[in-house]
Amino acid sequence: MPDTEPSNQWKTLDRDLGRIGAVEYAAQYVSRPLVGLGISLAFIIIAALASSLFFGGDSVSYVVIAAAAFGAYMAVNIGANDVANNMGPAVGANALTMGGAIVIAALCESAGALLAGGDVVSTISKGIIDPQSVASSEVFIWAMMAALISSALWVNLATWVGAPVSTTHSVVGGVMGAGVAAAGFAAVNWPTMGAIAASWVISPVLGGVIAAAFLAFIKTAIIYQDDKIAAARRWVPVLIGIMGGVFAMYLAMKGLKRIITVDLFTACMIGFVLAAAIYAISTPLVRRQSQGLENRNKSLKVLFRIPLILSAALLSFAHGANDVANAVGPLAAIVHAESFGTFAGKVDIPTWVMVIGAFGISFGLILFGPKLIRMVGSQITKLNPMRAYCVALSAAITVIIASWLGLPVSSTHIAVGGVFGVGFFREWDAERRARKSSAVRPNIKRVAPEERRRRKLVRRSHFMTIIAAWVITVPAAAVMSAIIFMGLHAVFV
Numbered sequence: 167m168p169d170t171e172p173s174n175q176w177k178t179l180d181r182d183l184g185r186i187g188a189v190e191y192a193a194q195y196v197s198r199p200l201v202g203l204g205i206s207l208a209f210i211i212i213a214a215l216a217s218s219l220f221f222g223g224d225s226v227s228y229v230v231i232a233a234a235a236f237g238a239y240m241a242v243n244i245g246a247n248d249v250a251n252n253m254g255p256a257v258g259a260n261a262l263t264m265g266g267a268i269v270i271a272a273l274c275e276s277a278g279a280l281l282a283g284g285d286v287v288s289t290i291s292k293g294i295i296d297p298q299s300v301a302s303s304e305v306f307i308w309a310m311m312a313a314l315i316s317s318a319l320w321v322n323l324a325t326w327v328g329a330p331v332s333t334t335h336s337v338v339g340g341v342m343g344a345g346v347a348a349a350g351f352a353a354v355n356w357p358t359m360g361a362i363a364a365s366w367v368i369s370p371v372l373g374g375v376i377a378a379a380f381l382a383f384i385k386t387a388i389i390y391q392d393d394k395i396a397a398a399r400r401w402v403p404v405l406i407g408i409m410g411g412v413f414a415m416y417l418a419m420k421g422l423k424r425i426i427t428v429d430l431f432t433a434c435m436i437g438f439v440l441a442a443a444i445y446a447i448s449t450p451l452v453r454r455q456s457q458g459l460e461n462r463n464k465s466l467k468v469l470f471r472i473p474l475i476l477s478a479a480l481l482s483f484a485h486g487a488n489d490v491a492n493a494v495g496p497l498a499a500i501v502h503a504e505s506f507g508t509f510a511g512k513v514d515i516p517t518w519v520m521v522i523g524a525f526g527i528s529f530g531l532i533l534f535g536p537k538l539i540r541m542v543g544s545q546i547t548k549l550n551p552m553r554a555y556c557v558a559l560s561a562a563i564t565v566i567i568a569s570w571l572g573l574p575v576s577s578t579h580i581a582v583g584g585v586f587g588v589g590f591f592r593e594w595d596a597e598r599r600a601r602k603s604s605a606v607r608p609n610i611k612r613v614a615p616e617e618r619r620r621r622k623l624v625r626r627s628h629f630m631t632i633i634a635a636w637v638i639t640v641p642a643a644a645v646m647s648a649i650i651f652m653g654l655h656a657v658f659v
Contacts, residue, residue, distance in 0.1 A: 202533035206239075206242050206529060209525070210239055211235070213235060213238035213522045213525075213526070214234050215231075216518065216522075217230050217231050217233075217518070217522075218230070220516070220518040221501065221505075227504050229307060229500065232311070233314065233496075233501070236314045236315050237314060237494050237526075238522050239322075239526075240317060240321070241490070241494070241527050242526045242529055242533075242534075243321040243325060243530060244321065244333050244526070244530060245527035245529060245533075245535060246530040246531065246537075247325045247331065248321075248330070248333045248578055249271050249275060249485065249530075249535055250330055250539040251577060251581035252271060252478055252481040252482045252485055252558075252561075252581065253267040253268075253270070253271045253539055253543075254538070254542025254585075255478070255542065255543055255549055255553075255557045256475060256543070256554055257539050258540075258542070258549040259467075259474065259550050259551045260551075261554065262475060262478070264536055264539065267539065268531055270475070271479075271531055272531055274479045274482035275483070275524065275528065275531070276525070277486065278486025278488075278490070279486040279490040279527070280520060281487075282417075282483070282486075282487040294341060294355050294359055295341055295342065295349075299345075299349040299352070300348055300353075303509050305348050305655070306348075306499070307504065308348075308651060308654045308658060309344035309345060309347075309348045310500050311500060311650075312344040312347075312648075312651035313337060313341040313343070313344045313496045315340075315647075316339075316344075316646035317333070317337045317339065317340040317647070319646060320340075321333055324635050325534065325538060327631070328537065328538070328631070329635035330538055330541065330542055330578055330632065331578060331635050331636060332576035332577075332578040332579060332639060334489060334576055335362065335636075335640050335643075336639055336640075337495065337496065338362055338643075339639060339644040340496070340643045340646070341647070342640070343643065343645060343651070344647045344651040346644070363640070365568075365575045365576060365579070366636055366637065369568075369576045370582065370586065371583060372568070372575075372583070373557075373560050373564045373579070373582075373583035373587065374586050376560040376563050376584070376587070377556045377559075377583075377584035377587040378590070378591035381552070381553060381556045381591055382595075384401075385595065387401050388466065389463055389552075394461050394463065394466060395456050395459050395461055395465065398452070398456060398466055398469055399452055399453050402448075402469050403448040403449040403452050404445060405473075405555070406444060406448040406452070406473050407442065407444045407445030407448065408559070409473055409477055409555075409562075410440050410441055410443075410445075411437035411440050411441025411442075412437060412441075412559060413477065413562055414433075414440040415433045415437035415562075416562040417480065417483070417484055418437070455468065467550055467551045467552070473555060474558060477555065480562075481558060481562065481577075481581075485577060486527065490520065494519050494520065494522065498514070498515045498516065498519050501516060541628070545625065546589060546632075547585060547586075547588065547592070547624045553588045553592075557584035557585055561581045564580045564584075565577065565580065579636060586624060586629065589623050589624035593624060596623070
Protein backbone atom coordinates (compact mmCIF):
# COMPACT_ATOMS: atom_id res chain seq x y z
CA MET A 167 0.00 0.00 0.00
CA PRO A 168 2.69 2.53 0.83
CA ASP A 169 4.31 1.82 -2.58
CA THR A 170 1.10 2.63 -4.45
CA GLU A 171 0.75 6.20 -3.26
CA PRO A 172 4.16 7.37 -4.57
CA SER A 173 3.39 5.64 -7.88
CA ASN A 174 0.11 7.53 -8.20
CA GLN A 175 1.89 10.74 -7.30
CA TRP A 176 4.40 10.21 -10.13
CA LYS A 177 1.58 9.51 -12.57
CA THR A 178 -0.19 12.68 -11.50
CA LEU A 179 3.04 14.67 -11.87
CA ASP A 180 3.68 13.22 -15.35
CA ARG A 181 0.14 14.09 -16.39
CA ASP A 182 0.49 17.66 -15.09
CA LEU A 183 3.86 18.08 -16.82
CA GLY A 184 2.33 16.77 -20.03
CA ARG A 185 -0.41 19.38 -19.82
CA ILE A 186 2.13 22.13 -19.19
CA GLY A 187 4.16 20.93 -22.17
CA ALA A 188 1.05 20.94 -24.36
CA VAL A 189 0.22 24.49 -23.26
CA GLU A 190 3.78 25.63 -24.05
CA TYR A 191 3.66 23.99 -27.49
CA ALA A 192 0.30 25.61 -28.20
CA ALA A 193 1.63 28.99 -27.07
CA GLN A 194 4.64 28.64 -29.39
CA TYR A 195 2.39 27.64 -32.30
CA VAL A 196 0.09 30.62 -31.74
CA SER A 197 2.92 33.10 -31.25
CA ARG A 198 4.96 31.95 -34.27
CA PRO A 199 3.17 34.27 -36.75
CA LEU A 200 3.59 37.14 -34.31
CA VAL A 201 7.39 36.76 -34.49
CA GLY A 202 7.34 37.51 -38.20
CA LEU A 203 5.06 40.48 -37.68
CA GLY A 204 7.31 41.78 -34.90
CA ILE A 205 10.48 41.53 -36.99
CA SER A 206 8.74 43.21 -39.94
CA LEU A 207 7.52 46.04 -37.74
CA ALA A 208 11.02 46.51 -36.32
CA PHE A 209 12.48 46.69 -39.85
CA ILE A 210 9.87 49.25 -40.92
CA ILE A 211 10.63 51.42 -37.87
CA ILE A 212 14.40 51.17 -38.48
CA ALA A 213 13.92 52.09 -42.16
CA ALA A 214 11.86 55.13 -41.17
CA LEU A 215 14.42 56.30 -38.63
CA ALA A 216 17.31 55.69 -41.02
CA SER A 217 15.63 57.83 -43.67
CA SER A 218 15.82 60.84 -41.34
CA LEU A 219 19.61 60.37 -41.23
CA PHE A 220 20.19 59.84 -44.95
CA PHE A 221 17.69 62.37 -46.31
CA GLY A 222 19.64 65.43 -47.36
CA GLY A 223 17.15 68.11 -46.38
CA ASP A 224 17.87 71.03 -44.04
CA SER A 225 15.48 69.68 -41.40
CA VAL A 226 13.72 66.47 -40.54
CA SER A 227 11.01 65.65 -43.11
CA TYR A 228 8.19 63.66 -41.55
CA VAL A 229 6.78 63.06 -45.02
CA VAL A 230 9.97 61.26 -46.08
CA ILE A 231 10.00 59.29 -42.81
CA ALA A 232 6.41 58.15 -43.40
CA ALA A 233 7.15 57.36 -47.05
CA ALA A 234 10.23 55.31 -46.05
CA ALA A 235 8.10 53.33 -43.61
CA PHE A 236 5.51 52.52 -46.27
CA GLY A 237 8.28 51.82 -48.80
CA ALA A 238 9.77 49.28 -46.40
CA TYR A 239 6.30 47.79 -45.88
CA MET A 240 5.89 47.49 -49.67
CA ALA A 241 9.30 45.81 -50.01
CA VAL A 242 8.40 43.24 -47.33
CA ASN A 243 5.23 42.43 -49.24
CA ILE A 244 7.17 42.00 -52.49
CA GLY A 245 9.40 39.47 -50.76
CA ALA A 246 6.37 37.63 -49.40
CA ASN A 247 4.54 37.48 -52.74
CA ASP A 248 6.53 38.22 -55.89
CA VAL A 249 9.72 36.25 -55.22
CA ALA A 250 7.72 33.00 -54.95
CA ASN A 251 7.36 32.96 -58.72
CA ASN A 252 11.11 32.47 -59.19
CA MET A 253 11.71 29.91 -56.46
CA GLY A 254 8.37 28.08 -56.36
CA PRO A 255 9.02 25.72 -59.31
CA ALA A 256 12.47 24.71 -58.00
CA VAL A 257 11.06 23.95 -54.53
CA GLY A 258 8.02 22.17 -55.95
CA ALA A 259 10.32 19.99 -58.07
CA ASN A 260 12.38 19.09 -54.95
CA ALA A 261 15.49 20.52 -56.59
CA LEU A 262 15.82 22.90 -53.64
CA THR A 263 14.75 22.76 -50.04
CA MET A 264 12.65 25.63 -48.73
CA GLY A 265 15.59 26.90 -46.66
CA GLY A 266 17.99 26.70 -49.60
CA ALA A 267 15.54 28.52 -51.87
CA ILE A 268 15.07 31.31 -49.34
CA VAL A 269 18.83 31.80 -48.89
CA ILE A 270 19.54 31.83 -52.65
CA ALA A 271 16.60 34.13 -53.41
CA ALA A 272 17.45 36.58 -50.63
CA LEU A 273 21.08 36.84 -51.78
CA CYS A 274 20.29 37.09 -55.50
CA GLU A 275 17.39 39.53 -55.09
CA SER A 276 19.52 41.81 -52.91
CA ALA A 277 22.50 41.57 -55.27
CA GLY A 278 20.28 42.36 -58.26
CA ALA A 279 18.78 45.39 -56.57
CA LEU A 280 22.04 46.83 -55.22
CA LEU A 281 24.47 45.93 -58.02
CA ALA A 282 22.34 46.14 -61.16
CA GLY A 283 19.18 47.97 -60.12
CA GLY A 284 18.20 50.86 -62.35
CA ASP A 285 19.55 54.16 -61.06
CA VAL A 286 16.67 56.06 -62.69
CA VAL A 287 13.02 55.19 -62.28
CA SER A 288 9.83 56.51 -63.85
CA THR A 289 7.92 58.20 -61.05
CA ILE A 290 4.66 58.02 -62.97
CA SER A 291 5.00 54.27 -63.51
CA LYS A 292 5.64 53.94 -67.22
CA GLY A 293 3.95 57.22 -68.18
CA ILE A 294 0.35 56.41 -67.22
CA ILE A 295 -0.18 59.88 -65.71
CA ASP A 296 0.77 63.22 -67.30
CA PRO A 297 3.02 65.04 -64.76
CA GLN A 298 1.84 68.41 -66.05
CA SER A 299 -1.71 67.63 -64.97
CA VAL A 300 -0.76 67.56 -61.28
CA ALA A 301 -1.37 70.93 -59.64
CA SER A 302 1.63 71.19 -57.31
CA SER A 303 4.51 69.25 -55.80
CA GLU A 304 2.54 68.92 -52.57
CA VAL A 305 -0.37 67.27 -54.37
CA PHE A 306 2.12 65.08 -56.24
CA ILE A 307 3.72 63.92 -52.98
CA TRP A 308 0.41 62.86 -51.47
CA ALA A 309 -0.56 61.13 -54.72
CA MET A 310 2.65 59.08 -54.63
CA MET A 311 2.12 58.35 -50.93
CA ALA A 312 -1.39 57.07 -51.66
CA ALA A 313 -0.06 54.91 -54.51
CA LEU A 314 2.61 53.43 -52.23
CA ILE A 315 0.17 52.66 -49.40
CA SER A 316 -2.54 51.19 -51.63
CA SER A 317 -0.20 48.95 -53.64
CA ALA A 318 1.40 47.63 -50.44
CA LEU A 319 -1.99 46.93 -48.87
CA TRP A 320 -3.21 45.11 -51.98
CA VAL A 321 -0.13 42.89 -52.24
CA ASN A 322 -0.45 42.14 -48.51
CA LEU A 323 -4.09 41.12 -48.99
CA ALA A 324 -3.24 38.94 -52.00
CA THR A 325 -0.49 37.18 -50.04
CA TRP A 326 -2.91 36.52 -47.17
CA VAL A 327 -5.45 35.04 -49.63
CA GLY A 328 -2.69 32.98 -51.28
CA ALA A 329 -2.72 34.57 -54.75
CA PRO A 330 0.54 35.54 -56.53
CA VAL A 331 -0.09 38.98 -58.08
CA SER A 332 2.02 41.48 -59.99
CA THR A 333 3.55 44.11 -57.72
CA THR A 334 4.29 46.27 -60.76
CA HIS A 335 0.61 46.21 -61.72
CA SER A 336 -0.27 47.07 -58.13
CA VAL A 337 1.96 50.15 -58.30
CA VAL A 338 0.49 51.05 -61.70
CA GLY A 339 -3.03 50.81 -60.30
CA GLY A 340 -2.09 52.86 -57.26
CA VAL A 341 -0.54 55.63 -59.36
CA MET A 342 -3.53 55.66 -61.73
CA GLY A 343 -6.07 55.88 -58.91
CA ALA A 344 -4.21 58.66 -57.13
CA GLY A 345 -3.71 60.50 -60.43
CA VAL A 346 -7.41 60.33 -61.27
CA ALA A 347 -8.32 61.56 -57.78
CA ALA A 348 -5.79 64.40 -58.05
CA ALA A 349 -6.29 65.55 -61.64
CA GLY A 350 -9.28 63.74 -63.17
CA PHE A 351 -9.65 61.00 -65.78
CA ALA A 352 -8.10 63.17 -68.50
CA ALA A 353 -4.72 62.89 -66.75
CA VAL A 354 -4.51 59.15 -67.48
CA ASN A 355 -2.74 57.93 -70.61
CA TRP A 356 -5.43 55.43 -71.59
CA PRO A 357 -3.53 53.80 -74.52
CA THR A 358 -0.76 52.90 -72.07
CA MET A 359 -3.32 51.54 -69.62
CA GLY A 360 -4.84 49.53 -72.47
CA ALA A 361 -1.44 47.97 -73.22
CA ILE A 362 -1.02 47.09 -69.54
CA ALA A 363 -4.50 45.52 -69.49
CA ALA A 364 -3.61 43.52 -72.61
CA SER A 365 -0.56 42.17 -70.77
CA TRP A 366 -2.94 40.45 -68.32
CA VAL A 367 -3.72 38.07 -71.20
CA ILE A 368 -0.46 38.21 -73.16
CA SER A 369 1.90 37.46 -70.22
CA PRO A 370 0.40 34.21 -68.90
CA VAL A 371 -0.65 32.88 -72.32
CA LEU A 372 2.77 33.47 -73.89
CA GLY A 373 4.54 32.06 -70.84
CA GLY A 374 2.26 29.02 -70.79
CA VAL A 375 2.63 28.30 -74.51
CA ILE A 376 6.44 28.51 -74.41
CA ALA A 377 6.67 26.33 -71.27
CA ALA A 378 4.30 23.75 -72.81
CA ALA A 379 6.32 23.76 -76.05
CA PHE A 380 9.57 23.00 -74.22
CA LEU A 381 7.88 20.27 -72.17
CA ALA A 382 6.48 18.73 -75.37
CA PHE A 383 9.98 18.74 -76.86
CA ILE A 384 11.49 17.11 -73.74
CA LYS A 385 8.79 14.42 -73.70
CA THR A 386 9.17 13.69 -77.43
CA ALA A 387 12.96 13.87 -77.68
CA ILE A 388 13.91 12.30 -74.33
CA ILE A 389 11.16 10.84 -72.11
CA TYR A 390 9.30 8.83 -74.79
CA GLN A 391 12.51 7.43 -76.33
CA ASP A 392 13.46 3.80 -75.82
CA ASP A 393 16.95 4.75 -74.62
CA LYS A 394 16.22 7.76 -72.42
CA ILE A 395 19.77 8.18 -71.15
CA ALA A 396 21.28 8.28 -74.65
CA ALA A 397 18.65 10.83 -75.70
CA ALA A 398 19.36 12.89 -72.58
CA ARG A 399 23.10 12.92 -73.38
CA ARG A 400 22.26 14.31 -76.80
CA TRP A 401 19.64 16.93 -75.87
CA VAL A 402 20.24 18.05 -72.26
CA PRO A 403 23.45 19.95 -73.20
CA VAL A 404 21.45 21.67 -75.96
CA LEU A 405 18.79 22.71 -73.44
CA ILE A 406 21.43 23.91 -70.97
CA GLY A 407 23.09 25.91 -73.74
CA ILE A 408 19.75 27.49 -74.65
CA MET A 409 19.20 28.35 -71.00
CA GLY A 410 22.63 29.99 -70.73
CA GLY A 411 22.15 31.99 -73.91
CA VAL A 412 18.65 33.11 -73.01
CA PHE A 413 19.65 34.24 -69.53
CA ALA A 414 22.68 36.06 -70.93
CA MET A 415 20.30 37.99 -73.22
CA TYR A 416 17.84 38.50 -70.35
CA LEU A 417 20.45 39.94 -68.00
CA ALA A 418 22.09 42.00 -70.74
CA MET A 419 18.77 43.62 -71.66
CA LYS A 420 16.95 43.79 -68.33
CA GLY A 421 19.26 43.12 -65.43
CA LEU A 422 22.47 45.08 -65.97
CA LYS A 423 21.17 48.53 -66.86
CA ARG A 424 23.25 50.27 -64.21
CA ILE A 425 26.47 48.59 -65.40
CA ILE A 426 25.97 48.63 -69.19
CA THR A 427 23.22 49.32 -71.72
CA VAL A 428 23.03 47.10 -74.80
CA ASP A 429 20.66 46.92 -77.76
CA LEU A 430 18.73 43.83 -78.85
CA PHE A 431 21.22 42.79 -81.56
CA THR A 432 24.19 42.97 -79.19
CA ALA A 433 22.25 41.04 -76.55
CA CYS A 434 21.43 38.34 -79.12
CA MET A 435 25.09 38.02 -80.10
CA ILE A 436 26.13 37.76 -76.44
CA GLY A 437 23.49 35.09 -75.91
CA PHE A 438 24.53 33.11 -79.00
CA VAL A 439 28.24 33.08 -78.06
CA LEU A 440 27.54 32.12 -74.46
CA ALA A 441 25.06 29.41 -75.52
CA ALA A 442 27.70 27.79 -77.74
CA ALA A 443 30.31 27.95 -74.96
CA ILE A 444 27.97 26.48 -72.34
CA TYR A 445 26.93 23.70 -74.72
CA ALA A 446 30.58 22.76 -75.28
CA ILE A 447 31.28 22.75 -71.54
CA SER A 448 28.11 20.91 -70.45
CA THR A 449 28.33 18.06 -73.00
CA PRO A 450 31.14 16.10 -71.24
CA LEU A 451 29.68 16.99 -67.82
CA VAL A 452 26.26 15.55 -68.70
CA ARG A 453 27.89 12.46 -70.19
CA ARG A 454 29.86 11.90 -66.98
CA GLN A 455 26.83 12.60 -64.76
CA SER A 456 24.63 10.18 -66.71
CA GLN A 457 26.98 7.22 -66.33
CA GLY A 458 25.35 4.39 -64.39
CA LEU A 459 21.84 5.89 -64.47
CA GLU A 460 18.92 3.53 -64.99
CA ASN A 461 16.87 3.89 -68.15
CA ARG A 462 13.80 5.45 -66.51
CA ASN A 463 12.20 8.85 -66.07
CA LYS A 464 13.29 9.22 -62.44
CA SER A 465 16.94 9.13 -63.50
CA LEU A 466 16.46 12.10 -65.82
CA LYS A 467 15.62 14.38 -62.90
CA VAL A 468 19.26 14.28 -61.78
CA LEU A 469 20.43 15.91 -65.01
CA PHE A 470 18.06 18.88 -64.70
CA ARG A 471 18.56 19.68 -61.01
CA ILE A 472 21.62 21.98 -61.20
CA PRO A 473 20.43 23.89 -64.33
CA LEU A 474 17.10 24.46 -62.57
CA ILE A 475 18.78 25.87 -59.46
CA LEU A 476 20.96 28.18 -61.57
CA SER A 477 17.96 29.40 -63.58
CA ALA A 478 16.03 30.17 -60.38
CA ALA A 479 18.98 32.14 -59.01
CA LEU A 480 19.36 34.13 -62.25
CA LEU A 481 15.64 34.90 -62.34
CA SER A 482 15.87 36.22 -58.78
CA PHE A 483 18.85 38.42 -59.67
CA ALA A 484 17.05 39.89 -62.68
CA HIS A 485 13.86 40.36 -60.63
CA GLY A 486 15.80 42.28 -57.98
CA ALA A 487 17.39 44.46 -60.65
CA ASN A 488 14.07 45.37 -62.27
CA ASP A 489 11.04 45.11 -60.02
CA VAL A 490 12.61 46.61 -56.89
CA ALA A 491 13.07 49.90 -58.71
CA ASN A 492 9.43 49.89 -59.77
CA ALA A 493 8.30 49.17 -56.22
CA VAL A 494 10.33 51.96 -54.61
CA GLY A 495 9.58 54.38 -57.45
CA PRO A 496 6.90 56.30 -55.50
CA LEU A 497 9.28 56.58 -52.52
CA ALA A 498 12.07 57.89 -54.78
CA ALA A 499 9.60 60.39 -56.27
CA ILE A 500 8.62 61.66 -52.82
CA VAL A 501 12.27 62.03 -51.77
CA HIS A 502 13.02 63.98 -54.97
CA ALA A 503 10.02 66.27 -54.56
CA GLU A 504 10.87 66.97 -50.92
CA SER A 505 14.51 67.66 -51.78
CA PHE A 506 14.00 69.98 -54.76
CA GLY A 507 10.41 71.19 -54.38
CA THR A 508 9.62 69.99 -57.91
CA PHE A 509 8.55 66.75 -59.51
CA ALA A 510 9.61 65.07 -62.73
CA GLY A 511 8.72 62.10 -64.90
CA LYS A 512 12.00 60.36 -64.01
CA VAL A 513 14.23 60.71 -60.95
CA ASP A 514 17.40 59.17 -59.54
CA ILE A 515 16.99 56.47 -56.92
CA PRO A 516 19.11 57.22 -53.83
CA THR A 517 21.23 54.30 -52.65
CA TRP A 518 19.53 54.22 -49.25
CA VAL A 519 16.14 53.80 -50.96
CA MET A 520 17.44 50.78 -52.89
CA VAL A 521 18.87 49.36 -49.66
CA ILE A 522 15.43 49.58 -48.06
CA GLY A 523 13.96 47.77 -51.05
CA ALA A 524 16.62 45.05 -51.08
CA PHE A 525 16.55 44.33 -47.35
CA GLY A 526 12.76 44.56 -47.22
CA ILE A 527 12.44 41.92 -49.92
CA SER A 528 14.82 39.63 -48.04
CA PHE A 529 12.91 40.01 -44.77
CA GLY A 530 9.56 39.47 -46.48
CA LEU A 531 10.84 36.37 -48.26
CA ILE A 532 12.35 34.82 -45.14
CA LEU A 533 9.39 35.58 -42.85
CA PHE A 534 6.37 35.15 -45.12
CA GLY A 535 7.58 33.74 -48.47
CA PRO A 536 7.09 29.97 -47.89
CA LYS A 537 3.29 30.22 -48.23
CA LEU A 538 3.36 31.49 -51.82
CA ILE A 539 6.41 29.38 -52.71
CA ARG A 540 4.39 26.26 -51.83
CA MET A 541 1.39 27.59 -53.74
CA VAL A 542 3.32 28.17 -56.97
CA GLY A 543 5.57 25.14 -56.63
CA SER A 544 3.22 22.36 -55.60
CA GLN A 545 -0.41 23.38 -55.12
CA ILE A 546 -1.28 24.44 -58.70
CA THR A 547 0.09 21.32 -60.39
CA LYS A 548 2.76 18.73 -59.63
CA LEU A 549 6.21 19.73 -60.85
CA ASN A 550 9.42 17.77 -61.37
CA PRO A 551 12.83 19.18 -62.44
CA MET A 552 12.01 18.88 -66.16
CA ARG A 553 8.68 20.71 -65.86
CA ALA A 554 10.09 23.36 -63.53
CA TYR A 555 13.01 23.88 -65.91
CA CYS A 556 10.52 24.57 -68.72
CA VAL A 557 8.79 27.18 -66.53
CA ALA A 558 12.04 29.00 -65.72
CA LEU A 559 13.21 28.97 -69.33
CA SER A 560 9.81 30.18 -70.49
CA ALA A 561 9.91 33.13 -68.09
CA ALA A 562 13.21 34.40 -69.47
CA ILE A 563 12.28 33.87 -73.13
CA THR A 564 8.88 35.54 -72.72
CA VAL A 565 10.41 38.66 -71.16
CA ILE A 566 12.88 38.92 -74.06
CA ILE A 567 10.12 38.53 -76.67
CA ALA A 568 7.96 41.08 -74.86
CA SER A 569 10.84 43.57 -74.70
CA TRP A 570 11.45 43.11 -78.42
CA LEU A 571 7.75 43.74 -79.15
CA GLY A 572 7.54 46.61 -76.65
CA LEU A 573 4.84 44.91 -74.57
CA PRO A 574 4.54 45.70 -70.83
CA VAL A 575 4.43 42.23 -69.29
CA SER A 576 4.49 40.97 -65.71
CA SER A 577 7.12 38.49 -64.51
CA THR A 578 4.55 37.14 -62.04
CA HIS A 579 1.99 36.44 -64.74
CA ILE A 580 4.62 34.84 -66.98
CA ALA A 581 5.97 32.45 -64.33
CA VAL A 582 2.56 31.39 -63.03
CA GLY A 583 1.29 31.14 -66.61
CA GLY A 584 4.20 28.80 -67.32
CA VAL A 585 3.13 26.59 -64.41
CA PHE A 586 -0.42 26.52 -65.76
CA GLY A 587 0.86 25.81 -69.27
CA VAL A 588 2.88 22.82 -68.08
CA GLY A 589 -0.10 21.47 -66.13
CA PHE A 590 -2.63 21.89 -68.94
CA PHE A 591 -0.23 20.34 -71.45
CA ARG A 592 0.15 17.30 -69.19
CA GLU A 593 -3.65 16.99 -69.02
CA TRP A 594 -3.92 17.17 -72.80
CA ASP A 595 -1.04 14.73 -73.31
CA ALA A 596 -2.52 12.25 -70.82
CA GLU A 597 -5.90 12.38 -72.61
CA ARG A 598 -4.19 11.96 -75.99
CA ARG A 599 -2.21 8.93 -74.83
CA ALA A 600 -5.33 7.41 -73.22
CA ARG A 601 -7.27 7.76 -76.49
CA LYS A 602 -4.37 6.28 -78.45
CA SER A 603 -4.11 3.37 -76.01
CA SER A 604 -7.85 2.64 -76.17
CA ALA A 605 -7.73 2.70 -79.99
CA VAL A 606 -4.91 0.15 -80.03
CA ARG A 607 -6.44 -1.99 -77.27
CA PRO A 608 -10.25 -1.49 -77.43
CA ASN A 609 -10.94 -4.11 -74.73
CA ILE A 610 -9.06 -2.17 -72.04
CA LYS A 611 -11.20 -0.83 -69.19
CA ARG A 612 -11.80 2.93 -69.66
CA VAL A 613 -12.01 5.47 -66.86
CA ALA A 614 -15.43 7.05 -66.36
CA PRO A 615 -15.80 10.72 -67.41
CA GLU A 616 -16.52 11.78 -63.80
CA GLU A 617 -13.31 10.11 -62.61
CA ARG A 618 -11.32 11.73 -65.43
CA ARG A 619 -12.59 15.14 -64.34
CA ARG A 620 -11.56 14.37 -60.76
CA ARG A 621 -8.08 13.44 -61.89
CA LYS A 622 -7.36 16.82 -63.52
CA LEU A 623 -3.69 17.72 -63.14
CA VAL A 624 -4.34 21.45 -62.58
CA ARG A 625 -6.34 22.49 -59.53
CA ARG A 626 -9.22 24.56 -60.86
CA SER A 627 -9.89 26.30 -57.53
CA HIS A 628 -6.39 27.80 -57.45
CA PHE A 629 -6.64 28.65 -61.14
CA MET A 630 -9.82 30.69 -60.66
CA THR A 631 -8.52 32.41 -57.49
CA ILE A 632 -5.31 33.52 -59.19
CA ILE A 633 -7.03 34.69 -62.40
CA ALA A 634 -9.57 36.70 -60.38
CA ALA A 635 -6.76 38.32 -58.37
CA TRP A 636 -4.93 39.26 -61.57
CA VAL A 637 -8.00 40.82 -63.15
CA ILE A 638 -8.89 43.01 -60.18
CA THR A 639 -5.33 44.03 -59.16
CA VAL A 640 -5.21 47.33 -61.09
CA PRO A 641 -8.80 48.45 -60.40
CA ALA A 642 -8.64 47.41 -56.73
CA ALA A 643 -5.32 49.20 -56.15
CA ALA A 644 -6.67 52.23 -58.05
CA VAL A 645 -9.84 52.49 -55.96
CA MET A 646 -7.91 52.08 -52.70
CA SER A 647 -5.36 54.69 -53.82
CA ALA A 648 -8.05 57.21 -54.78
CA ILE A 649 -9.74 56.84 -51.39
CA ILE A 650 -6.44 57.12 -49.52
CA PHE A 651 -5.40 60.18 -51.55
CA MET A 652 -8.67 61.96 -50.85
CA GLY A 653 -8.22 61.28 -47.15
CA LEU A 654 -4.61 62.51 -47.13
CA HIS A 655 -5.52 65.54 -49.24
CA ALA A 656 -8.37 66.48 -46.91
CA VAL A 657 -6.14 66.27 -43.82
CA PHE A 658 -2.82 67.70 -44.99
CA VAL A 659 -3.49 69.97 -48.00
